[in-house]
Amino acid sequence: MSDTDKKEQTSTHKIGIYLWIWGLLFVLSFFSYMVDWYQFQGMLRWSLILFFMFLKAGLIMAFFMHLFWERYALVNVLLWPMTAIACFIFLMVAEFKYTLFTRLFYFFVGG
Amino acid sequence: MSEPKIEGIELKPGFKGMAEDTGSDQTMFKGVHWGKAMMWIFLLSDTFIFSCFLIAYMKGRGSTPVEWPNPSEVFALDAFGVPVPLLLIAIMTFVLITSSGTMALAVKYGYEKNRKMCGWLVLATAIGGLTFVGMQAFEWSKLIHEGVRPWENPFGAPQFGSFFFMITGFHGTHVSIGVIFLFIYAYKVFAGHYDQQKRGWFTSMKGDYVEIEILGLYWHFVDLVWVFIFAFFYLW
Numbered sequence: 264m265s266d267t268d269k270k271e272q273t274s275t276h277k278i279g280i281y282l283w284i285w286g287l288l289f290v291l292s293f294f295s296y297m298v299d300w301y302q303f304q305g306m307l308r309w310s311l312i313l314f315f316m317f318l319k320a321g322l323i324m325a326f327f328m329h330l331f332w333e334r335y336a337l338v339n340v341l342l343w344p345m346t347a348i349a350c351f352i353f354l355m356v357a358e359f360k361y362t363l364f365t366r367l368f369y370f371f372v373g374g
Numbered sequence: 375m376s377e378p379k380i381e382g383i384e385l386k387p388g389f390k391g392m393a394e395d396t397g398s399d400q401t402m403f404k405g406v407h408w409g410k411a412m413m414w415i416f417l418l419s420d421t422f423i424f425s426c427f428l429i430a431y432m433k434g435r436g437s438t439p440v441e442w443p444n445p446s447e448v449f450a451l452d453a454f455g456v457p458v459p460l461l462l463i464a465i466m467t468f469v470l471i472t473s474s475g476t477m478a479l480a481v482k483y484g485y486e487k488n489r490k491m492c493g494w495l496v497l498a499t500a501i502g503g504l505t506f507v508g509m510q511a512f513e514w515s516k517l518i519h520e521g522v523r524p525w526e527n528p529f530g531a532p533q534f535g536s537f538f539f540m541i542t543g544f545h546g547t548h549v550s551i552g553v554i555f556l557f558i559y560a561y562k563v564f565a566g567h568y569d570q571q572k573r574g575w576f577t578s579m580k581g582d583y584v585e586i587e588i589l590g591l592y593w594h595f596v597d598l599v600w601v602f603i604f605a606f607f608y609l610w
Contacts, residue, residue, distance in 0.1 A: 275485045285475035292471060292604075296464045299446050299609055309610070316605035320598055327478045327594045329587075334378075334385070335392035337403050337411070341418055348425045355429050359436030366439050 276332075284326045291319050378405020407584045409577070410591070417595045420548075424599050427544065428606055431537040443529030445608050449513070463608050466509050467600065473502025474597040481590040484568070484583035492586060493563040499593060500556035503549050510546045514539075538607070545603055548596050559589050 295315040298308060325331040330338055378385065385404055386394055395404055403411045435442055451461040480495035517538070521528045524536040562568065563586070571580040 275482055278479070278482065281475070281478045281482060285471070285478070288471045288475070289468065292464075292467050295605065295609060296460065296467075299460055302446070312605050312609045316601055319601045323474065323594055323598050323601070327474060327597075328591055333406070334395060334404055335387075335389055336395040337406060337414065339392055341414055344418060345421070348422070348429075351425070351429055352432070355433045356436070359433045362433075362437035363439065366437065370439065 280326060284322050287322060288319055291315050291322075295319075380404060407582075407588070409579070409588050410584060413588045413591050417591060420595065420599075424541075424544070424602070427537075427541050428602060431541060431607065434533045434537060435531070438531045438533060440531040442531050443527065443534045445610070448517075448529055448534075449608060460608055462509060462513055463604065466506055466513075467604055469502055469506050469509070470597050470600050473499045473506070474594055476502065477590045477593045481587045484563070484586035487569065487583065489563060489566060489569055492583070493560055496556055496560040496563055496586065496589075500553055500560055503553040503556060503593075503596075507546060507549050507553060510542065510549075514542075541603060541607060545596070545599055548599070552593050552596050555589060556593070559586065 292315075295312060298311045298315070303311060330341070383398070383404075385391060396402055446459040447457075449463050450457040450459045452458075453461055476495045476498045480492050480499060483491040483495060522535045522538070524539055526532045527535045562581070566572075567574075567581040568583045568585065571582065573580060574585070
């Protein structure tokens, strides 16, 4: 009997934590919608969008997908490959700037 | 789920635990069901696919000298004669988050072996997903009526259409597949397959509520991808 009690304790979390995260996700989504509603522009807009996006993504992964409670062996296997994606993003930022430059150069200056 | 106990081995926390788990000459992910590990590996590969789409979109949008269509106007919807920016997209976002929350609770009740509650929550998640797909179909048909095609559109840079249909289409496919599985699993929960440890049709492993968590991982991932699409495609 005590064995099953122990098992249940380790495998579920209090409902409060899920409801809190759920509520936070609603609030954060509302805020990111407000970014568009008030038509913020430029750096303010982009940084707010990224801030709310990463916060939402982090909350979903940490608590809804239970990564916060998983052992490091699994967490690290999942999160480290993301650095490859980050590298790819930086490479492609350099690439699109170059492509844009080349296009504008040949459109206006000629070949 | 959180603190697995394995007889004869002391599991240490943190990076030391990671090193010992990895070098333990046996299963590396301690206390993690193989189905769950496989679902995570699949989701990791799916992350790479969606990242490639979004990076391609960034590259396409960044390198065109033609002005990009303003998403806040393109996706505006008339509510009582007033155009509201991104109205449908906002509702879709809230529907998907709602369904993600019901899924998280379904996983919790599943582990508590609360069959009825788990079943209803999985069913609610499925209906939320179905609503999302329905609204996406509406959005697609509205844009197609307005003349958006993968090769041209009346609003600006022609690349807009191809990225829009590719990215939201691929995400919508994921949602649709998820909805199908959610309905199947809702049936399996209600029928008591996990209480009776009935063998599955797909893997023949003994039924267990861990399957609900695996399904939940997939569903949360679909929500996660939408967070990024919402930020980069609709808001940026």
